[in-house]
Amino acid sequence: MNPWRLRLLSQLDTLGTVRAVAQAARLSPSSVSQQLAVLETETGTRLLERSGRRVRLTSAGLILARRARAILDHMDSVENELRGFGEEPSGLVRLGAFQSAVHTLALPAVARLAAAHPHLDVEILELEPHASMPALRMADVDVIITTTDFDELPLGPDLDLVPLAEDPVLLVLSPGHRAGRGPADLAAFADEPWTFDMPGSYMAGLALRLCRQARFEPRVVGRFSNYTLALQHVEAGHSVTLLPALAVAHSRYDVTTRELTTPVTRTITAAVRRAVPTAGPARAAVRAVLDALRQQPAPPPLTPPGRAV
Structure with a gap:
């Protein structure tokens, strides 16, 4: 099975339509449909079925789409293992954070990580709560800073949540x-x-x-x-x-x-995809980012009422 096609299938489960997957992957809808058809041939299984003018996943397609996230995470961990052995955090971790958390939480954590783990690179992406959870599930990011008070965020057993601040x-x-x-x-x-x-x-x-x-x-x-x-x-x-x-x-x-x-x-929370048991250095890198976020100093006291900030 081609991992790129597996990612398209996983995105279809998250985003719901071929058109939305095409926009996320910067492809045409027909190209996405063709690649998913090839994936059906590779697996020898019917993964898609038509429902009116739309396409939806079959039961087998749902199983593969949700297993694909773990498969892709495991492949990422193998790539990181090839860069070096042991538990020293290394490689690239993509951190999504909403606007007000970038300067107050993400950047200070990245500064500490740069000093403590020189082989670890962190890429920060500005993502608001309504966008960060789908990005995490599609493996476009590895860690997000979000708020679980956002009513439209679907939570589930595929994610681990780490409270950070109020x-x-x-x-x-x-x-x-x-x-x-x-x-x-x-x-x-x-x-x-x-x-x-x-x-x-x-x-x-x-x-x-x-x-x-x-x-x-x-x-x-x-x-x-x-x-x-x-x-x-x-x-x-x-x-x-x-x-x-x-x-x-x-x-x-x-x-x-x-x-x-x-x-x-609002409760500020970090979220990651649930760990693959043999994740090795890839999970070590994610854990290092989570630890740095948890070590944030207490937020500055609120300005007394009526005073300027």
């Missing part, structure tokens, strides 16, 4: 805002202009849900996928926003943060 959500205001001090009741900000993350993102969904729980529909005047742009917008007095503490902890923008009267906290 990250409170804060109301962020311009420094001259008239709001006063102390924990903020979102209902008092119903008439404010708001800045949100992009539609479909974790923070956009969370912020909208919190506003609606406070019984108002927010008037959104800005949408930014980058927290620095959101902070600039708030600093200029154009809007208010909700951001996790990690996003403003090291910010140089002149803004004010307020805790919420009903605290909202």
Whole structure:
């Protein structure tokens, strides 16, 4: 069996459609279909069946797609073993992290790893929670920093989760805002202009849900996928926003943060694919990254209410 075709089959199980697999693999849908047909010939088993205009996996296809992840992980471990023997971490580990965790969690961990394990390379990819879990399952990354509070994330026995930190959500205001001090009741900000993350993102969904729980529909005047742009917008007095503490902890923008009267906290978690029993140096490299993430210093204390960060 060709491992590249196995990866396409695994991606079909994760993404659901041939078109989505083609986009992820940068191929045409017809090319993906042809390669999956070749895989059926290689295995001598019917792996796909038509359901209307779509293609779905047969029972045998589902079994092979899910076993393929372990097969591909094992092949990666063999490649790493050929680079060197023993348990010294080596090779490449791809680390996916959402935006506010890149500077606060991922980069410090990579700096420590560079000093402790010179033969280990870590590639950081910015991936928001809705994208990082599929990327992990498709073996596009080896470790992710995510939040399991994102309702759409499917969890299962194929993953190992490692809690890293608790990250409170804060109301962020311009420094001259008239709001006063102390924990903020979102209902008092119903008439404010708001800045949100992009539609479909974790923070956009969370912020909208919190506003609606406070019984108002927010008037959104800005949408930014980058927290620095959101902070600039708030600093200029154009809007208010909700951001996790990690996003403003090291910010140089002149803004004010307020805790919420009903605290909202997200759990920051590292996730990896469940270990292959004979993984050797490949798993040693992943373990080294996890250990470095767990050794993070405590997050900086929250700015006192009404103070700029």
